[in-house]
Amino acid sequence: MLSLPTVAQLPVVQTKYTADPAPMVHNDTIFLYTTHDEDDADGFLMKDWLLYTSTDMVNWTDHGAVASLENFKWRSRDNGAWAEQVIERNGKFYMYCPLHGHGIGVLVADTPYGPFTDPIGKPLVWQQEHWDDIDPTVFIDNDGQAYMYWGNPNLYYVKLNSDMISYSGDIVKLDRPDKYQEGPWFYRRGDKYYLAFASTCCPEGIGYAMSDSPTGPWTTKGYIMAPTPRSNGNHPGIIDYKGKTYVFGLNYELLRRITDKHHERRSVGAAEMKYNPDGTIRELPYWTECHVEQIEPFNPFRRVEAETMAWGWGLKTAPLAGHNQYLTGIDNGEYLMLKGVDFGRKGAKNITMNGAAVKDGGKIVIRIDSQDGPVVGTINIGNTGSMDVYKDFSARLKKVKGIHDLYFCFEGDGDSLFNLDWWSMK
Numbered sequence: 142m143l144s145l146p147t148v149a150q151l152p153v154v155q156t157k158y159t160a161d162p163a164p165m166v167h168n169d170t171i172f173l174y175t176t177h178d179e180d181d182a183d184g185f186l187m188k189d190w191l192l193y194t195s196t197d198m199v200n201w202t203d204h205g206a207v208a209s210l211e212n213f214k215w216r217s218r219d220n221g222a223w224a225e226q227v228i229e230r231n232g233k234f235y236m237y238c239p240l241h242g243h244g245i246g247v248l249v250a251d252t253p254y255g256p257f258t259d260p261i262g263k264p265l266v267w268q269q270e271h272w273d274d275i276d277p278t279v280f281i282d283n284d285g286q287a288y289m290y291w292g293n294p295n296l297y298y299v300k301l302n303s304d305m306i307s308y309s310g311d312i313v314k315l316d317r318p319d320k321y322q323e324g325p326w327f328y329r330r331g332d333k334y335y336l337a338f339a340s341t342c343c344p345e346g347i348g349y350a351m352s353d354s355p356t357g358p359w360t361t362k363g364y365i366m367a368p369t370p371r372s373n374g375n376h377p378g379i380i381d382y383k384g385k386t387y388v389f390g391l392n393y394e395l396l397r398r399i400t401d402k403h404h405e406r407r408s409v410g411a412a413e414m415k416y417n418p419d420g421t422i423r424e425l426p427y428w429t430e431c432h433v434e435q436i437e438p439f440n441p442f443r444r445v446e447a448e449t450m451a452w453g454w455g456l457k458t459a460p461l462a463g464h465n466q467y468l469t470g471i472d473n474g475e476y477l478m479l480k481g482v483d484f485g486r487k488g489a490k491n492i493t494m495n496g497a498a499v500k501d502g503g504k505i506v507i508r509i510d511s512q513d514g515p516v517v518g519t520i521n522i523g524n525t526g527s528m529d530v531y532k533d534f535s536a537r538l539k540k541v542k543g544i545h546d547l548y549f550c551f552e553g554d555g556d557s558l559f560n561l562d563w564w565s566m567k
Contacts, residue, residue, distance in 0.1 A: 151428055152394050152408035153201060154193060155454045156470075158182070160407035161224030161276075161324070162378040162389035165253070171195045171382055172253045173389070174227050174236070177206070178406045185405045187222040190238065192254065192464070197436045198387065198411065199480045203448040204464040207255040208236060208248055215263055216243050224276045224324060224376055227253065228305075230287070235305045237277040237289065243267065244274045245291060247306050254464040260306050266291070266299065268312065273297070276376070279305075280327045282355055290336065293323030298356065318350040319361035324376040329355070333420050337365060337377040337388070344368045345375040347390055349422055365414065366390065366425045374407065379414065383436050388414040392428050398454070438483035438544050447495075447561035451480040451546075461562060472556040476512055482547040488540040489566040496522050497531045497560045503553030507538070509545040517541050522559045531562050538566070 221241030244267025
């Protein structure tokens, strides 16, 4: 039996360009909301907000766009879906969305997957005399009072009402914490309040400040991750999950696989974050030097969405139905990898893959441990007559026990071999 793999892939998502991570823990699952840089973006080209989920920090399921600029009928621009955050209160999920140049809106849903709708039909906050109103972060304190912080280059907050879609009192502009630039992330740990932020533009690192009060004053303590020329921007999101603390941010590592030319096509990274005894945060190296341990083995004995992966460079996902996606852009020579798959003591006997194809001869060679590792099975994907018609294709598996990385290696004639919806082992 192999030991559980320990190193997460960088970046977290490879099928799309993602930025501005906003993680939330709900029902023992991480819901990672992100912004979305379009594939052809040069400057910022952002139209919707995406969702990914995980229970092990290394294998992530793509749920596609859960909201977009189209949700806000009062906006006049077709670009500007900037850094959002989602928070739960009383069984409702509230998404705070900056629409660049139009202030900050709010959406609400009954589930973290949406659908999200606009309950007020106007901006929650819009100071029209400037363009500072971006990057909202919301936190509900122990006494039930909710706060929303935001701003670039200045820092503001309001006290939200219990309905989470209105506020009381004035907008408060604070003294700007040392090294603060944008992208605040507000939370509490014990009796201390923390404000992480993108710092010292440009390049941006992740700095943080601390306070004894939810409204400041804030004292900058240092960096969670120092600025580096390797990443022009950054944007923190921080959660506690299963006994550990994780910080998410952004980088350009996916783009760098294609070109050294700068475009605003960013990718989300993650790292475990630790505190010193006095509550300050230990500084991390750059994302490529950070390691994330897989929290628990991956269970293959269930329906697994094909858009679940630790690594899938070159692949794409697209909407199928609801918040379900399908895997597409599958070309000869590409592969999908899942980390730490637990085949159990008895092993798996067969696998079923649900797919669609208009070509004959495409196949999935199933390997363990590496892209060139031992072959444990092969699934032949036949012609279903349409890329919209999905059928089940099955294959027997050689007995493999214990925990292994799992590779689906795609082979066939050229590009666009087939689409995949889900798979399951027995």
